[in-house]
Amino acid sequence: MSLPARIVTLLVAFAAVVAGAVFLVVNYIASSLPTVHYVASGGVVNVVLQEDPQNNDPSNPDWVSYYVQNPQTKQWVHTTLFSVPKHTRVNVTILGYDGCTPLRNNYWSQVQGTTGSTVTVQQFATVGKPIDSPTTTKMINSWSNCAVAHTFAIPSMHLFVPVPSPNTALFNKDACGVSPCTSGPHSQETFSFMSPDHAGYWRWQCFIPCGGGFLDGNGGPMQTIGYMTGEMEVSA
Amino acid sequence: MAESQAPTAAAGKAEPNHAVRIASIWLVLAIVADLLIYFVWQPHLPPGRMSDNARGQQFDITVMAVLCAPVLLGVWTYFGYALVNWRRRAGDTEDGPPIEGNGKVQAAWITVTSLIVLSLAAFGTYELIVPAGAGGGEGPVPIWKPSGVVTTAAWTPGSTHTLVVQAIGQQWNWTYRFPQFGGMETTGLELPINTPVEFHVTSLDVIHSFWAYQLGVKADANPGVDNVAFVKPLQLGQFVVRCNELCGIWHGAMFDYGNVVTASQFQSWATSIQTKERANGTLAALPPYATTYDPTEISQLGQAWAKLGIVGAGGYYYPGPQTGTPGDPVSP
Numbered sequence: 001m002s003l004p005a006r007i008v009t010l011l012v013a014f015a016a017v018v019a020g021a022v023f024l025v026v027n028y029i030a031s032s033l034p035t036v037h038y039v040a041s042g043g044v045v046n047v048v049l050q051e052d053p054q055n056n057d058p059s060n061p062d063w064v065s066y067y068v069q070n071p072q073t074k075q076w077v078h079t080t081l082f083s084v085p086k087h088t089r090v091n092v093t094i095l096g097y098d099g100c101t102p103l104r105n106n107y108w109s110q111v112q113g114t115t116g117s118t119v120t121v122q123q124f125a126t127v128g129k130p131i132d133s134p135t136t137t138k139m140i141n142s143w144s145n146c147a148v149a150h151t152f153a154i155p156s157m158h159l160f161v162p163v164p165s166p167n168t169a170l171f172n173k174d175a176c177g178v179s180p181c182t183s184g185p186h187s188q189e190t191f192s193f194m195s196p197d198h199a200g201y202w203r204w205q206c207f208i209p210c211g212g213g214f215l216d217g218n219g220g221p222m223q224t225i226g227y228m229t230g231e232m233e234v235s236a
Numbered sequence: 237m238a239e240s241q242a243p244t245a246a247a248g249k250a251e252p253n254h255a256v257r258i259a260s261i262w263l264v265l266a267i268v269a270d271l272l273i274y275f276v277w278q279p280h281l282p283p284g285r286m287s288d289n290a291r292g293q294q295f296d297i298t299v300m301a302v303l304c305a306p307v308l309l310g311v312w313t314y315f316g317y318a319l320v321n322w323r324r325r326a327g328d329t330e331d332g333p334p335i336e337g338n339g340k341v342q343a344a345w346i347t348v349t350s351l352i353v354l355s356l357a358a359f360g361t362y363e364l365i366v367p368a369g370a371g372g373g374e375g376p377v378p379i380w381k382p383s384g385v386v387t388t389a390a391w392t393p394g395s396t397h398t399l400v401v402q403a404i405g406q407q408w409n410w411t412y413r414f415p416q417f418g419g420m421e422t423t424g425l426e427l428p429i430n431t432p433v434e435f436h437v438t439s440l441d442v443i444h445s446f447w448a449y450q451l452g453v454k455a456d457a458n459p460g461v462d463n464v465a466f467v468k469p470l471q472l473g474q475f476v477v478r479c480n481e482l483c484g485i486w487h488g489a490m491f492d493y494g495n496v497v498t499a500s501q502f503q504s505w506a507t508s509i510q511t512k513e514r515a516n517g518t519l520a521a522l523p524p525y526a527t528t529y530d531p532t533e534i535s536q537l538g539q540a541w542a543k544l545g546i547v548g549a550g551g552y553y554y555p556g557p558q559t560g561t562p563g564d565p566v567s568p
Contacts, residue, residue: 104406104440104441105404105406105411105440105529106521106522106523107411107421107518107521107522109518109521110513110516110517110518110521112423117516138516138517139516139517139518139521141517141521143521144521153409155408155409155423155489155492156489156492158423158424160423203486203489205407205408205486207406207409209407209441216441216442218407218441218442218484222407222484223484223485224485225485229485229486
């Protein structure tokens with residue numbers, strides 16, 4: 001190979017490497033998930049989440065996923081990152097649009113770490129149409145009937161909450177098929193806990209192996225931040 | 237150089253006995269180092285002195301350090317001595333004397349190193365067998381058990397009976413079941429001091445590894461396998477429980493803290509949880525205590541629901557890609 005050809009080859013190879021590195025960095029920055037920030041009002045923040053049987057990300061549309069509601073715009077954000085102030089009462093509302101799946105460890109049927117160790121649950125035919133009265137309970141037995149869809153857990157805070165699935169008959173007939181869900185049968189669960197006294201990041205996750213299509217349900221959305229696991233940032 | 241310097245050296249002073257010099261320096265350094273290791277460093281070596289296993293492991297590490305330090309210092313001493321005494325002098329451009337084999341040195345080297353390695357093998361085997369597995373998982377049928385301990389259906393403070401604790405790994409948290417307390421399950425781990433504990437380690441999903449660091453206990457947690465390990469806590473205080481097997485995205489966050497408490501405190505803690513779980517229905521909801529749990533039973537439950545028309549997502553999430561298609565329930 002002649003000297004000019006060698007130089008050209010070298011330059012092309014170098015440019016390709018640089019372009020690849022730039023692409024990776026830009027792609028990483030662009031793909032970073034947004035964080036939804038909740039600001040305390042009267043010493044309380046109200047975090048609203050929903051669980052969907054699918055999502056609106058074209059890369060993995062059939063993955064089950066959480067959404068976080070922006071407190072200002074009330075828009076649903078496809079992320080699992082949110083922040084709350086430290087040492088603040090956090091009121092959580094989870095709208096469950098996904099169907100039931102048995103817990104692998106039925107121990108997680110027990111509500112733990114919430115104020116009073118309870119959750120309040122209500123079923124809706126669609127938004128604004130309850131089909132029963134709110135019920136406060138310390139347990140939602142996943143194995144006794146098909147009643148739990150996912151869980152919301154912050155293990156390092158010893159917070160473990162089973163999230164009920166919608167009414168089965170209604171779900172089978174009219175399940176939400178477009179995310180983020182704004183109609184269709186769903187459960188509504190509320191509970192509270194105190195955020196930690198110091199700033200930091202607390203991971204949260206679902207304990208139902210809901211990685212559909214992956215071995216034993218352990219992959220995909222279970223292992224990917226932005227779907228069934230994320231982080232709660234506690235700000236100073 | 238050898239020819240030109242030999243007469244000079246012979247005419248001047250005799251070549252010193254380098255071997256004796258090196259051995260003398262090495263001996264002093266090795267004794268000092270070993271004394272420091274044994275009396276100063278040992279109390280601070282991991283994993284501490286919180287249990288019989290931990291103390292045994294600390295002693296083993298000390299023995300290794302005491303044995304290794306002279307070897308390390310021997311190399312360093314020779315290296316330093318050579319640098320000082322046999323370095324190239326200014327104006328010296330000749331080759332050094334040729335090095336030839338020395339049968340005695342080679343024989344001594346092979347003999348000594350073989351003795352060290354074989355001795356360590358014997359020592360390690362003894363230290364593994366005598367303390368009942370030294371805190372490592374021994375599988376479902378442990379060969380080496382603590383002597384003089386009795387496992388009973390119930391456990392009471394002050395008894396010498398073994399406390400049975402099942403450690404269950406799942407992505408990404410440890411839970412613990414206590415068959416002597418009605419099979420209750422907890423996310424926290426409290427252990428009574430001066431009580432023999434029998435861990436049964438297993439997993440509900442992937443491979444984990446139960447590592448109670450300060451207790452000197454480490455046992456793989458495999459789905460479908462009952463891995464038994466023994467320990468006897470000897471100090472009150474906190475210990476760390478980690479997963480020691482890469483098990484997914486939150487493997488690094490899969491840790492928690494446990495506590496060694498007095499026997500009466502443990503009894504109070506365990507009884508209160510048992511009472512709470514009986515009252516809120518958790519005990520009734522848990523499957524009977526077993527040494528392992530088959531995760532596929534749950535997918536079978538989900539599939540049974542699917543056959544009954546309770547589709548939802550029921551049962552779909554567990555099977556692999558061979559069953560159903562994304563978004564659809566399991567085919568009956």
